[in-house]
Amino acid sequence: MSxxxxxxxxxxxxxxxxxxxxxxAIHGASSLFGLFGGREPEVGAWPGWYAALIQLVCGTLVALGLGTRIAAFLASGSMAYAYFVVHQPEALTPVGNGGEASALFCWAFLLLVFTGPGAGAVDRLLGARSERGSAEESRREPATAVPA
Structure with a gap:
């Protein structure tokens, strides 16, 4: 079984x-564009607009598995910031301060930083192509210089 x-x-x-x-990414799109009942922040407003942009971009990259570890690291950091700066001053625990989503996202993305993307990631597909190309290159005979 195991x-x-x-x-x-x-x-x-x-x-x-x-x-x-x-x-x-959906959370970011909701916040950035007012989709799904979200409220649009003013363009360039700190920290709401930038947080929504990070959520949309990093969430999309993580979902696709493109630059997963870097995108997950940025997403995790943004959620740590959201928790400690926005939520934690309200109350000590996530249940009391409304920061459950921030805390869970922070830890979920941190897990992906260390585990990598898993199966079906674009990075793995691109890596397989480059490995195939390298293997084909190494099988070819090296070009010899023709004396002039």
């Missing part, structure tokens, strides 16, 4: 990455 579960781990991680990234 062998089957271990074999499914990259796929479960890939699904986790996709869902977390998608929800984060």
């Amino acid at each position: 062998t089957r579960l271990n074999g499914a781990q990259p796929y479960a991680l890939g699904l986790f990455r996709f869902v977390i990234g998608l929800i984060f």
Whole structure:
């Protein structure tokens, strides 16, 4: 049983990455463009507009699995900032200060920083192509210089 579960781990991680990234991107789109009942911040307003932009961009990158570790690191940091600067001064615990989503997103993205994107990531597809190209290059005979 554990062998089957271990074999499914990259796929479960890939699904986790996709869902977390998608929800984060939707949250950013909601905040940035007023979609899904969100309120649009004034363009360039600190920190709301920048936070929404980070959520949209990093969430999309994480969902696609493109630059996952870097995007997840930025997303995690933005959520840590949101928790400690916006929510934590209101009350000590996330339940009391409304910071549950910020705390959960922060830890979920931090997990992706250390685990990587899992299966189905664009990075892995691009990496497989470049590895195939490198393997084909190394199989070719090196060009010899023709004396003039």
